[in-house]
Amino acid sequence: MKNNVVAAATFALGLSLAGGTAGAFEIEGTGLTIGITPTISSDYLFRGVSQTQNRGAVQGTVDIQHSTGFYVGAFVSNVTFLGTNARQEIDALAGWRTTLGGVSLDLGGIAYTYPGYRNPEGSGLYDLQYYELAVKASYEIPSLPVPVKVLGAFNWSPNYQLETGNGYYLEGGVEIGLPYDLTLGGRFGYQWIQNNPRWGSPDFANWNVTLSYKFSDFVLTAGYFDTDLNRRECFAGQKICDARGMVYLSRTF
Structure with missing residues (x-):
């Protein structure tokens, strides 16, 4: 299992630092467009909570979309959860994208899997794997001096991670285009x-403010991330819900 993590990390890091054709590429005659985005990051935060015990992450995303708007994809990252042998996360994504009245819509689903994770009988551990149905929308406000995009998302799982029943996540955000290829972003979500x-943990809010800089085929992002969970409320007192600064570098192909 550890060898799989190292292989995925090496692959993603190699893509991130090597040369190549920028942007998604099309397979001629098929209507398919493929995008690859490797990322190296100082942490892996999911809804404001560290998935790597406050350590760095090497990640990769693959997106394959047809001209009809239907798509499939995958996301991979290293993870570390206290008291489990989970070391990697591989998510499968599928859905449909379209634009209506200037609003970009994404209707899909996400399956969160942790290959190699074992839940021994009688251990008291519950299943990490789960799935969500997701709706995302974005809209760029016209006739403004700078590009301003508003975003929203809603995710629902009928049996959330650790077999915890219904899980609902609502998020809103904004992205503002600035001079010098900078983008200022902010998100607020509630789980x-x-x-x-x-x-x-109790139900919780999370938020972040980020500044991204695009250069060549790379995007460098730095940001502030936080939740409203205190140490006592955070998964048996773990230090994975605290406020933190984070930086990550992505490359698009």
């Missing part, structure tokens, strides 16, 4: 979980 005692 509801049916079985909070099993999950390990």
Whole structure:
């Protein structure tokens, strides 16, 4: 299992630092467009909570979309969860993208998997794997001095991670285009979980403010991330819900 993580990390890092054709590329005659985005990051935060015990992450995303708007994709990252043997996350994504009245819509689903993770009988551990249905929307406000995009998302799982019942996540945000290829962004989200005692925290909010700089085929992002969970509320007192600065570098192909 560890060899798989090292191989995925090496692959993603190699893509991130090597040369190549910028932007997604089309397969002629098929209507398919493929995009690859490797990332190296100082942490892996999911809804404001560290998935790597406050350590760095090497990640990769693959997106394959047809001209009809239907797409499939995958995301891979290293992870570390206290008290488990999970070392990698591989997510499968599928859905449909379209534009209506200037609003970009993405209707899809995400399956979160952790290959190699074992939940021994009688251990008291619950299943990490789960899936969500997701709706995302974005709209660029016209006739403004600078580009301004508003974003929204809603995710629902009928049986959230650790078998905690219904999980609902609502998020809104804004992105503002600035001179010198800079983008200022902000997000605010809220997570509801049916079985909070099993999950390990109350329902919680998270937010972030980021500044991104695009150069060549790369995007460098630095930001501030936080949740409203205090140490006592954060998964048996772990230090993975605290405010933090984060930086990550992505390359698009």
